[in-house]
Amino acid sequence: MALQINSMSPPALLHHSSPPSMSPPPPPLSFLSSSSSSSAYSRTSRRRRTAASALRTAHASSPPPPASAAAPAPAPEAVDEFWKWFRDRAGASRPAAVNPGFVPEGLGLVAQRSLSRNEVVLEVPKKMWIDSDAVAASDVGRVCSGLGATWVPIALFLLREEGMGQASPWYPYLRILPKETNSPLFWSEEELYQIQGTQLLSTTLSVKEYVQSVFVKVEDEVILPNKHLFPSTITPLDFLSAFAIIRSRTFSGLRAENLALIPLADLTNHNSSITSDASWEIKAKSLFSRELIFSLQTPVSVTAGEQVYIQYDLQKSDAELALDYGFIEMRPDRQAYTLTLEIAESDPFHGDKLDIAETNGLGETAYFDIVLGSSLPQFMLPYLRLLALGGTDAFLLESIFSNSIWDHLQLPVSHANEKRICDVVRNACKSALAAYITSIEEDEKLLSEGNLDPRLEIAVSVRVGEKKVLQQIDDIFRAREEELGELEYYQERRLKDLGLAGEQGEIIFWEPK
Ligand SMILES: C[S@@+](CC[C@H](N)C(=O)[O-])C[C@H]1O[C@@H](n2cnc3c(N)ncnc32)[C@H](O)[C@@H]1O
Numbered sequence: 001m002a003l004q005i006n007s008m009s010p011p012a013l014l015h016h017s018s019p020p021s022m023s024p025p026p027p028p029l030s031f032l033s034s035s036s037s038s039s040a041y042s043r044t045s046r047r048r049r050t051a052a053s054a055l056r057t058a059h060a061s062s063p064p065p066p067a068s069a070a071a072p073a074p075a076p077e078a079v080d081e082f083w084k085w086f087r088d089r090a091g092a093s094r095p096a097a098v099n100p101g102f103v104p105e106g107l108g109l110v111a112q113r114s115l116s117r118n119e120v121v122l123e124v125p126k127k128m129w130i131d132s133d134a135v136a137a138s139d140v141g142r143v144c145s146g147l148g149a150t151w152v153p154i155a156l157f158l159l160r161e162e163g164m165g166q167a168s169p170w171y172p173y174l175r176i177l178p179k180e181t182n183s184p185l186f187w188s189e190e191e192l193y194q195i196q197g198t199q200l201l202s203t204t205l206s207v208k209e210y211v212q213s214v215f216v217k218v219e220d221e222v223i224l225p226n227k228h229l230f231p232s233t234i235t236p237l238d239f240l241s242a243f244a245i246i247r248s249r250t251f252s253g254l255r256a257e258n259l260a261l262i263p264l265a266d267l268t269n270h271n272s273s274i275t276s277d278a279s280w281e282i283k284a285k286s287l288f289s290r291e292l293i294f295s296l297q298t299p300v301s302v303t304a305g306e307q308v309y310i311q312y313d314l315q316k317s318d319a320e321l322a323l324d325y326g327f328i329e330m331r332p333d334r335q336a337y338t339l340t341l342e343i344a345e346s347d348p349f350h351g352d353k354l355d356i357a358e359t360n361g362l363g364e365t366a367y368f369d370i371v372l373g374s375s376l377p378q379f380m381l382p383y384l385r386l387l388a389l390g391g392t393d394a395f396l397l398e399s400i401f402s403n404s405i406w407d408h409l410q411l412p413v414s415h416a417n418e419k420r421i422c423d424v425v426r427n428a429c430k431s432a433l434a435a436y437i438t439s440i441e442e443d444e445k446l447l448s449e450g451n452l453d454p455r456l457e458i459a460v461s462v463r464v465g466e467k468k469v470l471q472q473i474d475d476i477f478r479a480r481e482e483e484l485g486e487l488e489y490y491q492e493r494r495l496k497d498l499g500l501a502g503e504q505g506e507i508i509f510w511e512p513k
Pocket of ligand 1 (some may be wrong): 095176248249250266374
């Protein structure tokens with residue numbers, strides 16, 4: 001729901017979901033976030049050290065080590081076949097800087113020699129990308145134009161090629177794609193129960209609902225009328241898997257109409273120690289060629305036998321990482337909760353407030369990501385004050401204040417306005433906190449005991465993170481409530497400006513001489 005702060009109802013603690021090209025229309029969710037404790041964080045570091053040592057022996061023909069990946073690793077001969085297919089199609093002749101190899105994250109890219117920082121480790125020609133051009137040139141492309149978001153034809157293309165089995169020219173690539181990840185999109189009811197009350201659950205359910213609604217349309221308009229292309233049954237779950245696999249394998253920045261699956265490059269795993277976002281570029285193959293290639297550089301130097309990692313997205317919260325890729329980092333700065341505030345349509349000043357919000361770069365709905373350990377986002381308090389404006393403060397909405405109202409909202413307007421904000425936000429935090437199935441202490445205990453199944457670890461970390469951020473928001477507004485009597489409000493500031501009040505707020509009477 002929306003934050004109908006004027007009518008004193010609880011705020012709309014909604015969540016927004018993720019990448020623009022593949023996300024459903026903003027769903028009406030609750031709060032979203034994720035989490036960690038310092039002990040959980042150090043356990044992650046330990047896990048990474050173990051992963052690094054496991055890697056030294058990894059190569060395509062070695063048996064897969066115990067993996068943190070959700071799906072069983074492909075057979076070694078499937079990886080060998082993929083590698084041969086890739087090199088043949090790419091026309092590779094020189095020894096490769098990286099090979100696909102078995103790593104704790106499933107498959108990954110293993111350096112074949114020492115690599116220096118920013119060295120190009122692989123190049124993939126456009127003819128090998130599965131993108132909208134590849135789909136448009138295929139049988140599927142001919143029957144699914146006008147389907148909207150780019151991921152939909154790509155998903156249908158994958159399902160069609162998969163249905164062809166070995167007859168598909170993409171078979172060696174499709175064969176090494178995992179069937180699932182640890183994203184909550186793949187969790188059972190029981191596993192989802194562990195994130196009851198979280199924004200992550202709301203987002204997961206909204207995304208699933210969105211994909212299901214697209215499936216219904218696509219089944220009706222494309223799959224069933226084209227039995228020659230889709231002879232076997234395609235279930236809603238197949239379609240959801242295709243969506244989630246595409247989502248987990250596309251580079252941030254290659255979204256919307258540029259969405260593409262890039263074989264080999266999509267074997268690069270994420271590492272939190274890498275702090276630079278862009279490790280790739282799309283460029284012409286050479287000075288005299290118009291052919292495009294995807295070129296991946298290693299963001300850090302890598303020794304032979306180690307894995308080449310990248311940073312997937314510095315901006316994503318743990319909950320977003322979980323949803324998109326099926327892993328989390330468990331770092332406080334990835335723990336966020338999205339507060340969605342909205343000017344209620346029933347607000348008697350709806351039009352005036354909307355004008356003010358829009359003039360200042362906001363809208364009827366505003367999303368504020370609150371990160372653990374960080375202060376409130378810049379415009380959150382002014383926006384809250386605007387929403388709460390009413391009663392004897394409503395005069396500030398009159399047109400004579402239109403140029404200055406946003407400045408006034410940067411500071412407390414009145415005791416009543418500030419109190420209303422505190423009440424609404426604190427009540428919302430309380431009701432959101434009551435919806436979780438465990439306490440912060442219980443979750444921290446579970447995390448400190450360790451050895452959790454990867455999905456349970458994601459669930460516990462995300463839910464404890466959300467609760468900590470909610471607790472942090474509640475603490476901020478509790479402290480504010482306690483100082484309401486000491487704050488300076490609009491009327492006092494105004495009297496001071498006019499020289500009618502002293503520094504302590506005492507009224508200075510004008511005495512005619
Ligand atoms: C782009 S693919 C990378 C290749 C993938 N490992 C494979 O076997 O095909 C992204 C997926 O790899 C896995 N992954 C990548 N980085 C990871 C990490 N740091 N921890 C755990 N899993 C990771 C997740 O399953 C994620 O959805």
